Structure formats: structure tokens, C-alpha cells
Amino acid sequence: MDTLGPTDGRGDPVILLVACNTPDPDTGTMPPMDMEETLESPSEAEDLDPGDAFQAAITAGYVESLHGGTTEPRYAYDGQVPGPTFRVPLGQPVTIAFTNALDDATTIHWHGMEVPEAMDGAGWVDGGVASGETFTYSFTPTHAGTFWYHPHLDVASQVDGGLYGTFIVEDPDEPVADRELVLVFDVPGEHEDEEGDTGETHHSHHDLPDPDTVVWTVNGHVAPTFHATAGERIRVRTVNASNTGYLDLTWPDMRLIAEDQGLLSAPEAPTSVRLVPGDRAEFEWDVSTSFDVQTLPVVAAGGSAWGATRTLMTVDVDRSGSPTPIAWPDRSEEHTSELQSQFRISYAVFCL
Numbered sequence: 001m002d003t004l005g006p007t008d009g010r011g012d013p014v015i016l017l018v019a020c021n022t023p024d025p026d027t028g029t030m031p032p033m034d035m036e037e038t039l040e041s042p043s044e045a046e047d048l049d050p051g052d053a054f055q056a057a058i059t060a061g062y063v064e065s066l067h068g069g070t071t072e073p074r075y076a077y078d079g080q081v082p083g084p085t086f087r088v089p090l091g092q093p094v095t096i097a098f099t100n101a102l103d104d105a106t107t108i109h110w111h112g113m114e115v116p117e118a119m120d121g122a123g124w125v126d127g128g129v130a131s132g133e134t135f136t137y138s139f140t141p142t143h144a145g146t147f148w149y150h151p152h153l154d155v156a157s158q159v160d161g162g163l164y165g166t167f168i169v170e171d172p173d174e175p176v177a178d179r180e181l182v183l184v185f186d187v188p189g190e191h192e193d194e195e196g197d198t199g200e201t202h203h204s205h206h207d208l209p210d211p212d213t214v215v216w217t218v219n220g221h222v223a224p225t226f227h228a229t230a231g232e233r234i235r236v237r238t239v240n241a242s243n244t245g246y247l248d249l250t251w252p253d254m255r256l257i258a259e260d261q262g263l264l265s266a267p268e269a270p271t272s273v274r275l276v277p278g279d280r281a282e283f284e285w286d287v288s289t290s291f292d293v294q295t296l297p298v299v300a301a302g303g304s305a306w307g308a309t310r311t312l313m314t315v316d317v318d319r320s321g322s323p324t325p326i327a328w329p330d331r332s333e334e335h336t337s338e339l340q341s342q343f344r345i346s347y348a349v350f351c352l
Helices: 155-160 332-351
Strands: 015-018 054-067 070-077 086-089 094-100 109-111 134-139 145-150 165-170 179-186 193-195 201-203 225-229 233-240 247-250 256-259 262-268 273-275 280-286 291-295 310-318
Touching: 054 086, 086 094, 145 155, 145 233, 145 280, 165 179, 165 233, 273 280
Parallel strands: 015 054, 054 094, 086 165, 179 233, 225 310
Antiparallel strands: 054 070, 094 134, 109 145, 145 165, 193 201, 233 280, 247 273, 247 291, 256 262, 256 280, 291 310
């Protein structure tokens, strides 16, 4: 079958993600992007048959990302990085039909969730889902919280390549915020393939990156801006999807409400929160003024270090709709005149 556009070498079409910018005609290099990268939560998976059970479908495939004039192949669930967010009520049965459109076997592991062993995506046990095959994952969430999903086969390459997404299990008894924001942090390009003398591809071990030079992305964007309205209360769910990168998140007036296994016994007010690879944490933002989400300096193994903070994203707050103080009348001159008059009367009486 003939196809239009780029293919993955097997004749199958791939999605092409293009950075809309033009190279300099003299140098051939791409100028910096001058447009603001607006941050939103990843799109959510559709419940294909709303009812007593949550039913969805997802495909692991390829995308082509064009940046700086160079095309870089990446993996993706349903053509997006991060993959679609699954949002399921606590205790509702889940059925997800997973299709592998990669050349290699892969799986889906439901990180942090209690699922039957056969549904855990342990590829080293069952060999994974072969190329071109479909496997149906079925389980019932037993704990509310923020979790994530990713392969458990060739983890370093496939997760770093873009195969990851968020899984939210909602407890109907929990308070409801004005809106929610899902933030998935990652460092693309941590994994490098090394080709041996035999021509086979060997995957390097988890070399620790230099925390001062790595480029963090938030939902696939570098240093994006999230737009909020003054007075909003936002529940923020964060995931560190990096293979080896550590974060020490900080911003003004932090309010930590949940960690890996759900809500804390009571909210906390730390100055920073450490997220190791695979970690999750939830926060409440009571936004009033703009601020930056930053990470404090850390050493490669995750400990604290000296150095400057690094900005990961900006929260831009629109205050145009916020309440304004009551315009009480200015009676200062009238009040002063009245006091002077009273003083003159009192002085006159005293002199009599």
C-alpha cells in the first residue's frame, strides 16, 4: 500500500512533529523559537463504553520529532508524549486493549498500582507483547492516588524514548479543586545505544547525567508557561518519568497533599520536595501571584548540592478578574477641617 509522508522503514506511516521555524539562510541553523510554550495537562484516554467498567485502547508506536533541522525518532503512546492520562474511579474495573506497533516486544507496567501478576507487564517473565500483537490488561484499582505506566521490557530505551503516561485513580470522597494539572517531568536522551562488533545493539547502563547540564521537559515542553486565574485552587499531580534524573521541587508557599500512595494524613508545608526517578507527589496551588516552579541543585545521585536553582516552568497568573478593594470615599480633607473647627471652638471656650 502506498503511503503519503514519512515512514518508519517498514512502509508504515509515522507521525511527524514539526517545530515551525525557518533556518537562517546564511548559517543553516535554526533560530530560537520566539513563541511561548503554553503548558496544559496531557490529553486523557476516552472511556470507550461508559458504564460499570472503564474500557480503553492504547497503541505503542513511533513518532518523528523535527528540531533544529534534525529528525529524531521517538516512541509514543497514541502519538503523544506523555501518553494519554487514564482517569478511573476507585474500585471500578479497568480493561485496556494494548496494541504493540513497535518493531520490538514491549509491555505496560502499572507503576505503584496493585494488579494481578499476569497484568503487571513484567516482560522478563512472559516475554512481553510481540510486535503487531494486542494484549488486554484487566484489573481493578484498590488505592486512590497518582500513578504512572510504562514498559517493563528494555526499560532504559523505551521509557526514555517516550513510552510513559499518568494513571489517576479518583476517590469520590476527596475534596474537589477548581481544576487539576498533571505535570510529567523528564530528561529525554538519557539512554544511548552502543553497537558492538557483532552488529547487535547493546544498551548502556544507567550512567548518571550531569544535573547542571541536563534539559528537563514538562509534559514534553522546555520551560513552558501555565496560565492560571487569581483565586483558583488547583490540584497539581507531578510525576518524575526520568530514568536517572533527580528533582528537588520548590516554589513559594508549597502545600504538599499527597505522595506515592495517596493523600497524606494532613497537608504539609515543606520548602522543597525531592522526586527521585519514578516518584509522584501532589500539591495544592492557591494561586494569587505569578511564580516559577524550580528545582534546587542536586548531585548526580540525588543528594543536595551547592549551586543555583533551575526554573522548570512558569505559572502566569491573570489578576484581571480578581476582587478589587471597596472604593471607600476619601474624606481626609473633610475630616481635617472638622477637627480644626472643633479645636477652634474648644480654644474659644477655654479662653472664656
